[in-house]
Amino acid sequence: AVTTALARAIAEAINQSLPDDKLNQIVFEVEKIYHGTPSGIDNTVIVYEKPVYYVKNHPLELLSIPKPITFVVADTGISASTKIAVGDVWRLHQAEPKRIQPILASIGGLVNRARIAIELGQIEPLGHLMLQNHALLRTLTVSSPEIENLIEAALTGGAIGAKLSGGGRGGNMIALVQPDTAENVRQDLLNAGAKRAFITTLGK
Template identity: 55%
Template sequence: MTSWIAPAKIILFGEHAVVYGEPAIAVPVASLKAEATVKPSTDGFKIIAHDMDAVIVRYDVSLIEEPLQRTLALLQQYTGKSLPDVEIHLRSSIPMASGLGSGAAISTALLRAVSSAMDADLSDEIVNSLVFEVEKIHHGTPSGIDNTVIVYEQPIFYVRNQPIERLSIARSFKLIIGDTGQKALTHVAVGDVRKLMETDPESAGKRVKAIGEIAVAARRAIETGKITDLGVLMHENHRLLQELTVSSPELDQFVEAALSAGAIGAKMSGGGRGGNMIALVTDDCAAAVANALWQAGAVHVFETTVA
């Protein structure tokens, strides 16, 4: 029995703007993970999805638009091999449709588990490209952030179609993640921003450009250990995302609650319209911020350290 694990991810800066060539910063969240365990099977290939009432999934090419099926199809196409006679037990602690990369993490763990059972040696680069193709089902026009940070399991400075740059963290910092519990469809928010870019290109384009400039400034702050500067940049980034109509009343409420409880900075994270927000905290205020988010209605509150 062998298990393959993929972490969650959180976007610090650059969401939505990254689709238009601007930079973004994202980090893995190791405390949340998807896991695929390989066991022998006497009944052909099957997936047992424990977080979906242990539903049994068998390969069916007619269901190619379903993410698990697309993952299996792409793997067979790339390797030229048939699926092995194994059971894949899938489990995930990552909330679905909340901006934490649950889809990419599940696809990554599944690809690595099945390719291992096939004796197919896939590089991180190949896994990344295959997961990106599956991400098109989830996001329509995916940025590539989710698959990249999850497959490589490292903090990254990401610009689409450019080489991945690993972030140098001069001083570790702590984030509190607050989950609204609202299931957000990223491709809808991405599509709405695209409409703004088409109908009001000057105004929307300025906001997108400004988000990219904030990501560049945030990289400098992270690489020089100026954590307080990050808080200011988070506030400005959130305001711009509000203006692009991708925040929500609940996300705004969580941001205000975190700031009132002493957070250095706070902003929505990911596609928006629900999902998660993040708060930059010190050890002294972390518990108070987490409690404030619970009181504001968070369904999950997570803590992670970026180092």
């Protein structure tokens, strides 16, 4: 977000046009400095400011959101290196390809199913897919006790689904909720140790 804002400000200051596709490439290159092998989704979502379906080396697709989807995002307060986490997963894959490759393939399949659930407004199935995704990410060693604690608190508080967000091992988790339970889940996350928690709605 900071890189995007700076690039846009510089382009405006020197009176140069900076199309979104070019800006996205610039921000992605900066992401590489910090994360090593970023997925490309963070810069893409921030630059286009819309929900997207992103597959590396494939054309960008905007997501259709037929009805609002409510999430609670909570911060563990722990800073973790995405670059290190990604590197560890890569090394795990190199060491045990027969075990890890099917997990990665399963994650890809869950993402495709989640896209369908989002575009059909199927909230309950989406929550189940989030939980399945997180279980696989846990197997890849990118969860943490703090994330697990917050996910348990969210589910106990009435969340439909929950998973880590970003590189894992700290940072944020995200919980899918019904609008009428969002504030209760937010409070439960704070009570469980989240440093910050906020409610956001996709497709409002």
